[in-house]
Amino acid sequence: MKLSKAKIIAVTSVKGGVGKTTTVLNLAGIYASNDKKVLILDMDLYSSAISVMLNLDPTNDIYTLTDDLNNNRFSELDDYITKYNKNIDVIAAPKDIRMSSRISCSYIPVILSKVSLIYDVILIDTNHFMNEINLTLLENSDSILYVVTNNPIDLKNMRSMISIYKDMEKTNYSILLNESIFKGRHIYTKNDVNKFLKRDVDYYISDRFNIKDIDKYISNGVILTLDKKIKITYKKAISTYKYMADSLLLGKED
Numbered sequence: 001m002k003l004s005k006a007k008i009i010a011v012t013s014v015k016g017g018v019g020k021t022t023t024v025l026n027l028a029g030i031y032a033s034n035d036k037k038v039l040i041l042d043m044d045l046y047s048s049a050i051s052v053m054l055n056l057d058p059t060n061d062i063y064t065l066t067d068d069l070n071n072n073r074f075s076e077l078d079d080y081i082t083k084y085n086k087n088i089d090v091i092a093a094p095k096d097i098r099m100s101s102r103i104s105c106s107y108i109p110v111i112l113s114k115v116s117l118i119y120d121v122i123l124i125d126t127n128h129f130m131n132e133i134n135l136t137l138l139e140n141s142d143s144i145l146y147v148v149t150n151n152p153i154d155l156k157n158m159r160s161m162i163s164i165y166k167d168m169e170k171t172n173y174s175i176l177l178n179e180s181i182f183k184g185r186h187i188y189t190k191n192d193v194n195k196f197l198k199r200d201v202d203y204y205i206s207d208r209f210n211i212k213d214i215d216k217y218i219s220n221g222v223i224l225t226l227d228k229k230i231k232i233t234y235k236k237a238i239s240t241y242k243y244m245a246d247s248l249l250l251g252k253e254d
């Protein structure tokens, strides 16, 4: 049994559809290749994608876990885990989204402290809403990764978020500029983005990592960073994911 505490990394954004879930999976692939035990906690409660993208069919999920904790039916964590491979486990978002609004924030710290004893890394997939669930998740994470694109709305909202972090004197977040989704559809360069945000982005995935047939990988439940062909074809992006995975583990803490 592992005794040290896991690193808890939340992947979030200020806009939807920017590549959070793909980033979570790509980071999980890198950690798993380094023989780290990874738990993906799918907290995108209303439009979860992790189970779908990994072709999993969970029997239990985060709702049944909180409900069983609440009703003293919880016996062991394994009952709520769905395995992807030797090193990657998942706690799925509710299969029935009607249950999502019944998840109580008060169990989040309890769950995170339980899983922290078993895994090396906990990767939390979120949605971009500043609701109580997400605020609790961010509050209880060691490191927060914001994924942004070159979209002007995204960048404006990120700039506001940076000032909020400044006001709160919180520094445990980093920014990934992800150009890979919108190949050829952005007008701002990485330098423009840095100037606009008045801060350099911490990580950058260029649009050379745009994968035309990404849906083929998704329908086969493949994690890009674990795929042989992708690893050979997109060496630069893979090395950025490796660098990002390492530095998120070291992390800036408040």
Ligand SMILES: Nc1ncnc2c1ncn2[C@@H]1O[C@H](COP(=O)(O)OP(=O)(O)OP(=O)(O)O)[C@@H](O)[C@H]1O
Pocket: 013, 015, 016, 017, 018, 019, 020, 021, 022, 023, 044, 047, 049, 126, 127, 128, 180, 181, 209, 210, 211, 212, 214, 215
């Ligand atoms: N490298 C890539 N190349 C091509 N398409 C990509 C790439 N990465 C992500 N996508 C596609 O972009 C879309 C958005 O990605 P993803 O679902 O990871 O974003 P998200 O921020 O999690 O979205 P949401 O806010 O809806 O949860 C998906 O259709 C995904 O397949």
Ligand SMILES: [Mg+2]
Pocket: 020, 021, 022, 044, 049, 125, 126
């Ligand atoms: Mg998502």
